[in-house]
Amino acid sequence: SAVISQKPSRDICQRGTSLTIQCQVDSQVTMMFWYRQQPGQSLTLIATANQGSEATYESGFVIDKFPISRPNLTFSTLTVSNMSPEDSSIYLCSVDGGLNTEAFFGQGTRLTVV
């Protein structure tokens, strides 16, 4: 299993500002994933972060809005840029436990944009 530390756990931000969320894993992992869970909704994949290459974004998500860094095999950041109230959501990072095995999640970052 993997232990994932995600921070901040929550934040309230002004519209137009940016927030960077950090995700630290206790072991080296190939892939890290960033999800968004809007109120009352399920998880939607934002992007897949590989170390040493640019992140791969899902339809509807773009790098300018959600830049991602993956400087090494244990760490990744997601930035929510130029925030608006519609960005209020829970953001979760996830890592895979190996081929076709379960994924592990960070505790999530609850973001409120006012």
Added chain:
Amino acid sequence: RKEVEQDPGPFNVPEGATVAFNCTYSNSASQSFFWYRQDCRKEPKLLMSVYSSGNEDGRFTAQLNRASQYISLLIRDSKLSDSATYLCAVTLGGYNKLIFGAGTRLAVHP
């Protein structure tokens, strides 16, 4: 059509009841299948992986039907502590890019 669809719920059942959730997926190339449990304001945690042969863990039974492209979760003898949202998830390809269903909320009452 959504890639993964679930019963919308909520399911309100008494303690001791048996409840079943279904989940369909659209991509026949889906390789791995999971049920996750998410408690309010918490991250999802794996409940069960789902195999073609089906698998059982105590009161929980998961089954996969590849021909019809659905997975199911059966909970027997429901407990109050089973109250949560149950998310089905599938992966495509060789890595864990999880596609989640919308989740089914279960409320078990005394």
